[in-house]
Amino acid sequence: MTKKTAASDVTPTGLSRRTLLGAAAAVTGALAARDARAAAPSAAPGAFALEEATVADLRAGLESGKHTARGLTEAYLARIRALDRTGDLPLCSVIELNPDALTLADALDAERKAKGARGPLHGIPVLLKDNIATADKMQTTAGSLALVGAVPPRDAFIVERLRAAGAVILGKTNLSEWANFRSTHSTSGWSARGGLCRNPYALDRTPSGSSSGSGAATAANFCAVSVGTETDGSIVSPASACALVGLKPTVGLVSRAGIIPISSTQDTAGPMTRTVADAAALLSVLAGEDPRDAATAAGKGRAHPDYTKFLDPKGLAGARIGVPRERFFGYHPATDAVVERALELMKAQGAVLVDPVTLPNMAKLDEPELEVMLYEFKAGLEAWFAQLGEGAPVRTLADLIAFNEKNREREMPYFGQELLLQAQKKGPLTDAAYKKALAACRRYSRAEGLDAVMNQHKLDALVAPTQAPAGPIDLVLGDHWLGSSSTPAAVSGYPTLTVPAGDVHGLPVGVSFIGRAWSEPVLLKLAFAYEQASHARRKPAFLRTVDLRGA
Secondary structure: OOOOOOHHHEOOOOOEHHHHHHHHHHHHHHHHHHHHHHHOEOOOOOOOOOOOOOHHHHHHHHHHOOOOHHHHHHHHHHHHHHHOOOOOOOOOOEEEEOOOHHHHHHHHHHHHHHHOOOOOOOOOEEEEEOOEOOOOOOOOOOOOHHHOOOOOOOOOHHHHHHHHOOOEEEEEEOOOHHHHOOOOOOOOOEEOOOEEOOEOOEOOEOOOOOOHHHHHHHHOOOOOEEEEEEOOOOOHHHHHHOOOEEEEOOEOOEOOOOEOOOOOOOOEEEEEEOOHHHHHHHHHHHOOOOOOOHHHHHHOOOOOOOHHHHOOOOOOOOOEEEOOOOOOOOOOHHHHHHHHHHHHHHHHOOOEEEOOOOOOOHHHOHHHHHHHHHHHHHHHHHHHHHOOOOOOOOOOHHHHHHHHHHOHHHHOOOOOOHHHHHHHOOOOOOOHHHHHHHHHHHHHHHHHHHHHHHHHHOOOEEEEEOEOOOOEOOOOOOOOOOOEOOHHHHHHOOOEEEEEEEEEOOEEEEEEEEOOOOOHHHHHHHHHHHHHHHOOOOOOOOEOOOOOOOO
């Protein structure tokens, strides 16, 4: 006869409590082991002498003789080579290094010795998103194999300004291919040419798109500062995901000439940096009128030679801040909690919170915004192909679609090109459908959107969560988004600036300051005051996954 087990030791499944307790202990041990693995970096970053160094730090070191341009360039190149493509979960933030970087640095050192500094970034290494043209030995491909070997006729206007300011163009950063305007089910950070970019705070999380490489690389201290581009969220989203300051300027403040386009009414380049002061310093170089970009005519006389003069640690005192809760809060409680603390800090610094305010008509923007982008993408991209010359691998959007189909295994292993197919069906920018959509975008985002609420409440800025923490990388289903606040500024063409506000389980969360057209000085002042009071940025640890033991 079988020995009976005491009734108190029997569970409804028939297993003894001892067995279940043993199994529970095993699960607990496995979870603890998993969390321990999460806390271990995939590739140990190690000590780095230039970690979190600012533009001001590097400039002072160059002026004193502590640093040389070559020394800085060598240090950043060594860090990139040690960390960016190593480990089983590589960061893949840099798509290409400039083979002439050290030669350029040597020339700048010699020039400094002979003549002094050329400009405010003399000898400071900068990374550029790979949709920004450089007429040198590097490629400009938007991450696509279709443009490998296609040489742009000249540097982008902003690259010319960076060179004139003395910057060392260190290399190009990875990005969501075609700036994330290829598929409705894309995975941000992936390009056929650059592979899958990851988030340095948790390597199984998205760096967000489309300036993913610029965000990840700057957060990882692979450069002093970087340049990203945005059509809707592509600067502020990866900046938020990587605990950076990201500034999307007013359209027309920074020239788009020489940047592979999506939308002529929404595209802009902008700074991605670790501090607000660095964003101001970089914007001072990037901003300026350019006859090659008609949009900059509207900004004539509005670009400031030195945006750092607007930085004020007491800049929040007396500022009127609107809080648009409807649509921009409420999609993630932990994100809301971080931003509520940020709002309380702003209030403590003297800001007047107008809470809540209503930003009307935002739900009406989704359809016309996409319609405008589809039309403008086709027109702008084919104009880009035309200026590449007869040797360009593709000449039309139809050619690009055919190239992707022919190279499906390399170009479309995870997601397709639905947006390219939709854009291909669009006609010229004289179509009534395009004009109607553009008029709706302007009306709902400006006169009946941002301008209306700013005027009604006499606001200096709106403040909202930039987005939720970075989601898991998913190459099967694509990105998972809960919400963001980028669209009002994107569609209107007005500025927005995100700054680190805290984290959720170690994943960064940013808060966005959204302003009127040409209000970059105001946004920089407000964001700087908040940054100096909060000190919310922390450096990444290259964890394999989220450490759920953290807060």
